[in-house]
Amino acid sequence: MTDALEVAGLVVDLPGRGGPVRVVDDVSFDIPAATTVGLIGESGSGKTMTANAVIDLLPSGATTGGSLRWRGEELLRASRARRRQVRGHEIAMIFQDPLAALNPTQTVGRQVGEILRRAGQSPQQVRSRVIELLDRAGIPEPAARLRSYPHEFSGGMRQRAMIALALAGSPALLLADEPTTALDVTVQARILRLLRDIQEDEGLAMLLVSHDLRVVAHVAHQVVVMYAGRVAERGPTSAVLREPAHPYTRALVDSVPAVRTRTALAHPLPGTPATPANRPSGCAFHPRCPIAREVCRVEQPSVRSVGSGRWAACHFAEEA
Amino acid sequence: MTRVVVKRLLVGVLVMWGAASLIFVIVRAAPGDPATLLLGPDAAPDQIRELTAKLGLDRPLPVQYVSYLGDVVRLRFGDSYLFNRPAMAEVFERMPATAELMLASTAIAVIAGLTLGLIAGGRPGKVVDRVVSAGTIALQSFPTFWSGIMLILIFALALRLLPSAGSGTPAHLVLPAITLALPFTATVARLTRTSVAETMREQYINTARSKGLTERQVLLGHALRNSLIPVVTIIGLHMGGLMGGAVVVENVFAWPGVGTLVVDAVANRDYTVVQAATFLVAGIVMIFNLAADLVYSQLDPRIRLESAA
Ligand SMILES: Nc1ncnc2c1ncn2[C@@H]1O[C@H](COP(=O)(O)OP(=O)(O)OP(=O)(O)O)[C@@H](O)[C@H]1O
Ligand code: SF4
Ligand SMILES: [Mg+2]
Numbered sequence: 238m239t240d241a242l243e244v245a246g247l248v249v250d251l252p253g254r255g256g257p258v259r260v261v262d263d264v265s266f267d268i269p270a271a272t273t274v275g276l277i278g279e280s281g282s283g284k285t286m287t288a289n290a291v292i293d294l295l296p297s298g299a300t301t302g303g304s305l306r307w308r309g310e311e312l313l314r315a316s317r318a319r320r321r322q323v324r325g326h327e328i329a330m331i332f333q334d335p336l337a338a339l340n341p342t343q344t345v346g347r348q349v350g351e352i353l354r355r356a357g358q359s360p361q362q363v364r365s366r367v368i369e370l371l372d373r374a375g376i377p378e379p380a381a382r383l384r385s386y387p388h389e390f391s392g393g394m395r396q397r398a399m400i401a402l403a404l405a406g407s408p409a410l411l412l413a414d415e416p417t418t419a420l421d422v423t424v425q426a427r428i429l430r431l432l433r434d435i436q437e438d439e440g441l442a443m444l445l446v447s448h449d450l451r452v453v454a455h456v457a458h459q460v461v462v463m464y465a466g467r468v469a470e471r472g473p474t475s476a477v478l479r480e481p482a483h484p485y486t487r488a489l490v491d492s493v494p495a496v497r498t499r500t501a502l503a504h505p506l507p508g509t510p511a512t513p514a515n516r517p518s519g520c521a522f523h524p525r526c527p528i529a530r531e532v533c534r535v536e537q538p539s540v541r542s543v544g545s546g547r548w549a550a551c552h553f554a555e556e557a
Numbered sequence: 558m559t560r561v562v563v564k565r566l567l568v569g570v571l572v573m574w575g576a577a578s579l580i581f582v583i584v585r586a587a588p589g590d591p592a593t594l595l596l597g598p599d600a601a602p603d604q605i606r607e608l609t610a611k612l613g614l615d616r617p618l619p620v621q622y623v624s625y626l627g628d629v630v631r632l633r634f635g636d637s638y639l640f641n642r643p644a645m646a647e648v649f650e651r652m653p654a655t656a657e658l659m660l661a662s663t664a665i666a667v668i669a670g671l672t673l674g675l676i677a678g679g680r681p682g683k684v685v686d687r688v689v690s691a692g693t694i695a696l697q698s699f700p701t702f703w704s705g706i707m708l709i710l711i712f713a714l715a716l717r718l719l720p721s722a723g724s725g726t727p728a729h730l731v732l733p734a735i736t737l738a739l740p741f742t743a744t745v746a747r748l749t750r751t752s753v754a755e756t757m758r759e760q761y762i763n764t765a766r767s768k769g770l771t772e773r774q775v776l777l778g779h780a781l782r783n784s785l786i787p788v789v790t791i792i793g794l795h796m797g798g799l800m801g802g803a804v805v806v807e808n809v810f811a812w813p814g815v816g817t818l819v820v821d822a823v824a825n826r827d828y829t830v831v832q833a834a835t836f837l838v839a840g841i842v843m844i845f846n847l848a849a850d851l852v853y854s855q856l857d858p859r860i861r862l863e864s865a866a
Binding site: 324326338 | 759760761763764765766767768769770771774778779782783856857
């Protein structure tokens with residue numbers, strides 16, 4: 238299987254009050270073609286910044302390092318024009334809050350069709366393609382909804398419109414940043430299923446960012462677990478969730494009863510999450526880790542192979 | 558939509574009543590009386606009493622007020638004491654010159670202000686932004702009469718490029734229009750800048766970028782319209798302030814508009830002209846505000862929907 242995106246040693250620094258803060262620190266993972274990779278971690282662990290780095294939408298003042306290879310091409314060293322060409326047409330993004338992510342003063346049809354219009358398609362072509370896209374995203378009576386404004390849609394419908402918008406440029410990689418978090422619980426599952434169906438039907442590569450293990454468990458083939466801006470563990474979803482190779486992943490799994498059916502009670506994660514701005518020494522997880530030892534406080538564990546296709550950053554991965 | 562317009566119009570009527578009443582009180586509270594001024598310092602007390610009675614100014618104030626309101630409702634403002642012809646005709650005659658000045662100033666302020674604000678707001682914190690911000694603060698702090706005199710000194714007296722006073726040719730319009738436009742331009746620029754900078758932080762701007770648009774396309778296609786919403790309201794509201802500025806500018810440049818007329822009328826205690834002019838100005842300001850509201854609701858479909866519901 239060829240890799241669509243290879244992230245290697247990705248670093249993102251954001252300007253902070255006391256100098257730059259490394260919010261993404263040496264992150265590596267691959268997204269093979271036609272595969273969904275789940276990116277999971279607590280709030281502030283750098284998931285959004287990782288996705289934003291991929292599509293080149295970091296806040297102003299951010300600096301990057303490492304490598305982002307897109308179909309063999311280095312994006313971090315590509316020209317501005319080339320990166321712009323990739324955005325929308327090769328890599329597209331779905332955002333967490335569809336109400337905020339859609340322009341309130343433009344009709345849904347106009348926003349979904351913009352990328353086609355700018356590419357020089359005729360109004361008729363754009364119209365019929367937009368109807369197709371809205372239909373694909375599960376919006377009923379798409380021709381009638383073209384002229385609606387985002388505020389006239391329900392939350393679920395807005396996210397469907399956002400999905401149609403992201404698909405309009407026929408991307409090969411879809412970044413979905415918490416696509417269901419802002420939605421009603423009842424529609425979350427439907428949107429998730431839609432994303433999975435689209436990913437399978439179109440053979441898309443997808444990066445699904447979520448803090449919810451259940452979301453990732455349902456949709457992702459592979460999972461990347463982030464903690465305080467670093468990768469804690471990555472590997473095939475089922476294997477990682479069945480047998481975590483990092484105490485943090487285990488704690489995550491234990492905190493969700495549906496994923497781990499062996500225990501009747503869910504154990505909420507103890508302690509407070511480390512932030513990139515205030516990262517503990519050595520292994521950033523050590524203050525919360527139940528099996529931490531002296532070495533964990535001083536020495537940062539590097540990501541190492543812990544089985545077929547599995548990688549973890551823990552000195553004692555075998556005991557996790 | 559219609560209901561909103563009707564509601565605004567009703568409020569407008571109240572405002573007009575307030576304005577008419579206020580001016581009634583103010584002109585009468587000011588020292589000096591019209592008959593004395595019209596007849597000159599040598600007039601006999603009998604003559605003055607006779608003229609005062611003829612003008613109806615000997616009646617008790619409440620009586621004057623009621624008859625004045627009755628006239629206002631019928632849009633009758635009486636004759637000018639000074640010119641012996643309808644006061645409103647006097648005002649109307651001066652209106653085109655003032656309208657010309659205000660339109661030219663508004664055009665300058667809107668075009669220059671929006672452009673500057675868009676350039677600065679699209680790159681918040683960058684050099685252009687700082688230059689525009691500093692420049693507009695300076696512009697806002699100059700009093701109109703001072704900047705008018707400065708422009709006269711530079712362009713009329715020193716460079717001899719433009720006439721310093723009067724009217725008749727387009728060249729005569731340039732300096733007064735720019736003078737009147739300066740603080741307005743600064744206001745529009747600052748407001749646009751803030752609004753654009755704020756809009757550029759919205760999530761949907763990132764969505765637009767995620768479509769591979771250039772920053773310019775993002776700015777013009779997605780940020781501009783949404784940033785304009787608050788700006789339009791301010792432009793509408795500011796037209797009232799512009800009317801006030803016009804009085805000063807017209808007098809600095811001897812521009813034959815309502816502003817010079819009002820100042821002359823006040824000096825001569827020509828109450829009817831002052832009242833007619835004020836009433837007309839209040840009406841115009843009200844219409845601008847209403848128009849601003851309507852444009853605002855057209856720009857933002859969320860407001861359009863609410864007012865329809
Ligand atoms: N615009 C910004 N400027 C400076 N720091 C930021 C900015 N946005 C986010 N951060 C910081 O960067 C770090 C990573 O943030 P990021 O948004 O990637 O986290 P996340 O994993 O997506 O969290 P969440 O689940 O809350 O979305 C956080 O510590 C956050 O405080
Ligand atoms: S390296 Fe040490 S502290 Fe970190 S997760 Fe492993 S055992 Fe725990
Ligand atoms: Mg996030």
